[in-house]
Amino acid sequence: MRCADSDRDLVAEVLNAAFAEGRITQDEHSERMDALWQAKTFGELTPLTEDLMPHGPIHHLPVPVSGQGAGLVVDPSNANQNPDSITCVMGDVKRQGHWRLRRRTTGLVLMGDVKLDLTEAVMEAAECTIAIPCIMGDVTITVPDGVNVRNETTTILGDTKIRGLAPVPAGAPTIVLRGMVLMGDVKVNGPGFVPLTKRLGLTS
Known part of the structure; x- marks a missing residue:
């Protein structure tokens, strides 16, 4: 066949x-x-x-790909071929725990706050794209070890930061960031990222 x-x-x-x-x-x-x-x-x-x-x-x-027991899994079986959509206008959106990151995620963040925690998530493809324009808002993505993050965003009076990720071998699962960041912030935090408040001893 x-x-x-x-x-x-x-x-x-x-x-x-x-x-x-x-x-x-x-x-x-x-x-x-x-x-x-x-x-x-x-x-x-x-x-x-x-x-x-x-x-x-x-x-x-499902194919485990993470290191140090981070829990990341790539599972292409029963993958949804339609793009996911996240729209946040002057509000908050949170995704955490066990959920599936589709091959492509689109939407819009306008004066809102989006938090995506991938530490227990399942990727439906070895390369997943998050293409969400962020206008005067914030997008925070928390990722485990063993993931490559590629920044392809366009920033205008905004910022995209990738922090606390260790180098990964070629062929590791990849998250691609796309979209315009206008007067907003996109932050990707890996296991090695320590917030300023914790570094200063203000939080445990």
Whole structure:
């Protein structure tokens, strides 16, 4: 049976997770990725993951990718193909605990405050994009270890800060930040970030 792009994407996410965990080397990752994009049938995909998945190749299982027990998981099974939407106008939006970050999140923050805690979240793809224009508001994203954050925002009298994240290997799950930040702030806080109030001893 011939495979589709969505099948190749699933295998790519398994290979990226295996490389991030150190179960395959960089050369093995490159060789398998080359073979992946040349594959036309499921028979050609099977050997690429059969030694990586606990219940056989290309199995729809969550793939842990975080380090130090941070709890981050990439799980492309049952992924929602529609973009998520977060709209916050002069209000507050919070997402925390166990929730799913879709491949793409859009919306608008206007004079509002959005807090996204990914420490217990599930990413529905190895690369997820958060594209939320922030106008005179604040967006704070808390991420665990083992995640790469790529900043592609456009700032106008605003600021985008990524703090407290350790370097990650190539192929690690990635969050891409996009959108315009106009007189607002977008902050990404990793485990190594210590708030000023705590550094000054004002909070525990």
